[in-house]
Amino acid sequence: MRNIGKLVALDWKRIVKSPFAFLLILALVVIPSLYCWFNVWALWDPYSNTQDLTVAVYSADKSTEFRDKKIAIGDELVTQLKHNKQLGWRFVDSKKAVQEGVKSGKYYAGVVVPKDFSTDLLSFVDGKIHKPKLDYYVNEKINAIAPKITASGASTLQNTISDEFVSTVAKTLVTVFNQAGIKLDDNLPMIRRFASLVTNTNDQLPTIEKYIAEVGVLQSKMPAIREKLAAANEMATYLPEVNQMAQKLTAANGYLPMVADAGQLAVDVRSKLPEVQQAGAQLNTVTTNFGQLESAVTKAVGVTSQGITVVNQVDGTLPALTDFGKNAQAAIGMTKDEVLPKVSTALDVVQNAVDAGLTLIAAANTSLSADLTTLQNQLQQLATSSDTAAIKQAMVARLTALADRQGKVAANATSLADTLTRLQTSLNKLTGKDDQPLAGAITRLRDVATTATAVRTAASDLAKDVPNLSTNELQSRLATLNDVAQKFASDANTLKDLDLGTSVKQVLNAFKAALADATTTLTKINDQVLPELPSLLSGTKDLLTQANTFLVKTQKQLPALKQELTDANTLLNGHMNLITSGITTVADLYQNDFPSLKTKLTKATNFINQDLPGVESDLTSTLALANEKMPQLQSGLDDAQTLIKNDWPTLKDAIQKGATAIKKGEKSVDLSQLIKLLRRDATKEAGF
Secondary structure, three states, X not given: OHHHHHHHHHHHHHHHHOHHHHHHHHXXXXXXXXXXXXXXXXXXXXXXXXHHOEEEEEEOOOOEEEOOEEEOHHHHHHHHHHOOOOOEEEEOOOHHHHHHHHHHOOOOEEEEEOOOHHHHHOHHHHOOOOOOOXXXXXXXXXXXXXXXXXXXXXXXXXXXXXXXXXXXXXXXXXXXXXXXXXXHHHHHHHHHHHHHHHHHHHHOHHHHHHHHHHHHHHHHHHHHHHHHHHHHHHHHOOHHHHHHHHHHHHHHHHOHHHHHHHHHHHHHHHHOHHHHXXXXXXXXXXXXXXXXXXXXXXXXXXHHHHHHHHHHHHHHHHHHHHHHHHHOOOOHHHHHHHHHHHHHHHHHHHHHHHHHHHHHHHHHHHHHHHHHHHHHHHHHHHHHOOOHHHHHHHHHHHHHHHHHHHHHHHHHHHHHHHHHHHHHHHHHHHHOOOOOOOHHHHHHHHHHHHHHHHHXXXXXXXXXXXXXXXXXXXXXXXXXXXXXXXXXXXXXXXHHHOOHHXXXXXXXXXXXXXHHOOOOOHHHHHHHHXXXXXXXXXXHHHHHHHHHXXXXXXXXXXXXXXXXXXXXXXXXXXXXXXXXXXXXXXXXXXXXXXXXXXXXXXXXXXXXXXHHHXXXXXXXXXXXXXXXXXXXXXXXXXXXXXHHHHOHHHHHHHHHHHHHHHHHHHHHOOXXXXXXXXXXXXXXXXXX
């Protein structure tokens, strides 16, 4: 034994010293080990990796009819295998593909479901049992343990088929039981409801008897019902007239804003009745004194025409007169005799111009009063007329003419004030004094010019806005215009009360007296008077021209103006009590009754627009249905009476007997236990 160790050690030394021998020994040791370990590794736990073993599956199974239901076990088998991960199932299109794939080694095994598989599986139902078969192919040469593993696949198929078979058998048994009348579980609520219905009907028999009696009463009332239906049909023929009235009512509702404006206007006018009555008195005064205005205008037209002629004549001699005054210093008496008549003539023209200007202002004041009266009448027409566009157009024309006339009045008053200022300045220069005899009149004339301009502006602005204003807005704007016009009338009347014509005449006489005074030299006249004459005469000429143009136009309009004033005076003062009473009545109606009327009319309009078409449709369809069903109702009542008379006693007796039997059965039979007995678990009872 001691030599054995030495021999081994000696051998290893010799092996190590020889590389070839060492490599040979190493190969003999390692290569068998590798062969063993590769084999072991390849076959290590094959049952946990069977999903890589490919198994071909093909189903040629044809579905079969069972109790009007298609059964296809082969298709269900394929569906189940698609979700199974035990093997690598491969689904092919033919039996040949399975056989060739297994033979070539492409698949480890193959399963073919025959075409009669479903039919054979369900053959037990008909009593002629045909054992269902599967065609199973395996290639045992591919792998030593492949047949064992694919046997697991066959077991899977068997389990899948068993589960499907048991499910099918269970469903079949349940179907057979249901067809045999044992579907009690599903119908148990209905059975109990039926039993409850019978017993409840039995309990309600007294009430049913009352209804039966009422059927007889209804039968007796059928003639009256038919008469009422005929009346309803007749009423339906009036629907077109109802629609026409509804359209008129809707149209009336559309005028509510205009009615509201008119009502508010009546309320506003009622508060102004004292002013209206005062205006009526003023209108009566103007109409009464209109003849004086006509005479004054006619006279003023002649005076202004004559004054213009005189001014033109004086203008022609004024340069020579001025030169003569400068070159005649030695002959004072003769010079003044030549100069004074011409200057006096020029001063007389100033008097005529002042009178014409005052006449123009008075005529304009009268025309303004007539225009305002006409505008108020047009406003009242606007509240009641449907042709509002034409009325507003007339108002615009009236306001435009009024504004144009007031502009001319303002220019005339300004020119007149300037003329009087120059006259007063010339007199003071001549006399060497600082008197202001015309200062008050000049101030009042400028006030007249200011208020006339204000009237012109208000009228012009209103004329632009009239087409877009409501009745209430027009009433408010006309009230504003009337207020401004009242200020103008007040200034014009104040000017009239000053008796300006007399004051001017006194100033002119003083002027002439100063000129004729012996102490007044030609030099003084030449220095103090003659230089002022051109501007004085120019202003006077402009004033006369403006006044003449205005007065000639006014003279032509006087007949129409007189007629308007007369008509307005007759309308206003002749019917003042009626107007006052009517306005008061309308205002009271608007304030007291109109809100309620507006609410009711609005509700009625909403009903017409929203509900009436539906009501008419419902009425028409209901009547059509009633007419259609009336014969059926009559027939039904007749049948009901026949049933009550002939069959009700038997039916009543059957209900009573049925209720008695149900109550007795409920005491002796427990339906729940019966259902439990009949409903067996087919799955547990079935075997394969």
